[in-house]
Amino acid sequence: MNKLTTIFVADSGPIRTVTLNRPERRNAMTPEMQLELLAILEDTAASGCRVFVLTGAGDAFCSGLDLSALLTIHDKTMIERRAEAELLARLFLALYKLPIPTVAAVHGPAIAGGTGLAMICDFTLATPAAKFGFTEVRIGFVPALVSAFLALQVGHKHSVDLLLTGRHFGAEEALRLGLVNEVVPPGELSHRVKALADTLIANSPVALAATKRLIAEQNKEWLSAAITDGLEASVAARTTSDFREGIAAFLEKRKPVWQK
Numbered sequence: 001m002n003k004l005t006t007i008f009v010a011d012s013g014p015i016r017t018v019t020l021n022r023p024e025r026r027n028a029m030t031p032e033m034q035l036e037l038l039a040i041l042e043d044t045a046a047s048g049c050r051v052f053v054l055t056g057a058g059d060a061f062c063s064g065l066d067l068s069a070l071l072t073i074h075d076k077t078m079i080e081r082r083a084e085a086e087l088l089a090r091l092f093l094a095l096y097k098l099p100i101p102t103v104a105a106v107h108g109p110a111i112a113g114g115t116g117l118a119m120i121c122d123f124t125l126a127t128p129a130a131k132f133g134f135t136e137v138r139i140g141f142v143p144a145l146v147s148a149f150l151a152l153q154v155g156h157k158h159s160v161d162l163l164l165t166g167r168h169f170g171a172e173e174a175l176r177l178g179l180v181n182e183v184v185p186p187g188e189l190s191h192r193v194k195a196l197a198d199t200l201i202a203n204s205p206v207a208l209a210a211t212k213r214l215i216a217e218q219n220k221e222w223l224s225a226a227i228t229d230g231l232e233a234s235v236a237a238r239t240t241s242d243f244r245e246g247i248a249a250f251l252e253k254r255k256p257v258w259q260k
Helices: 031-046 078-097 113-120 146-165 171-177 186-201 205-237 241-251
Strands: 007-012 015-020 051-056 102-106 109-111 123-126 131-133 168-170
Touching: 007 031, 015 031, 015 186, 031 078, 051 113, 051 186, 078 113, 078 146, 078 205, 102 113, 102 186, 109 113, 113 123, 113 131, 113 146, 123 171, 123 186, 131 171, 146 171, 146 205, 168 171
Parallel strands: 015 051, 051 102, 102 123, 109 131
Antiparallel strands: 007 015, 131 168
């Protein structure tokens, strides 16, 4: 595997912890980070690891896609735009289908695609400082890929609320909605993650993998169609004037002016 520059990997016995490591950008995802995450997920699936833990360096878990990397998106071809959307879909699906239990340790903001990473993990543990939000509509984008996974977890009404308002919500509300398994005091997050990992490691690895595979198969037909629809929506959203304005407004720290 090539040298990793945007994530940090640490193995402690059968527990693999992957830390998103762009704290100066609140661990915002670039294509490079997504490719590195895909590579480490592939490596993890083939390794002897028993539990996969995902967290973030610094004060944030993950602030979503790095919007500064989208500045040139309007100069890209449709093929290039589709490839970018497909890369994120591949990452989400690889995390969802990993044959070992996955745990997100969320100690700060997990926004947009960051919320996606956190909720796709089998277990999501969060401190009171954690903050979530599907904020894509605020910048003229569509929460196309995360919407499929969200619908599996909270149902139609809650999905519509979170996706259309684009509002932020805290760890306690995420717990009530079922997006978080447990809210943990900030000083106890690593201890609680370790205790959960030990519980999982005590179970049969063959049975755990088979159970995860069964759950994925039960959702396969619906999720596959939802991801396909999401890809089309994501590609189309990248071509709109609202998206161009939303990105510009965000980077210029002003309110967007939408076309009517």
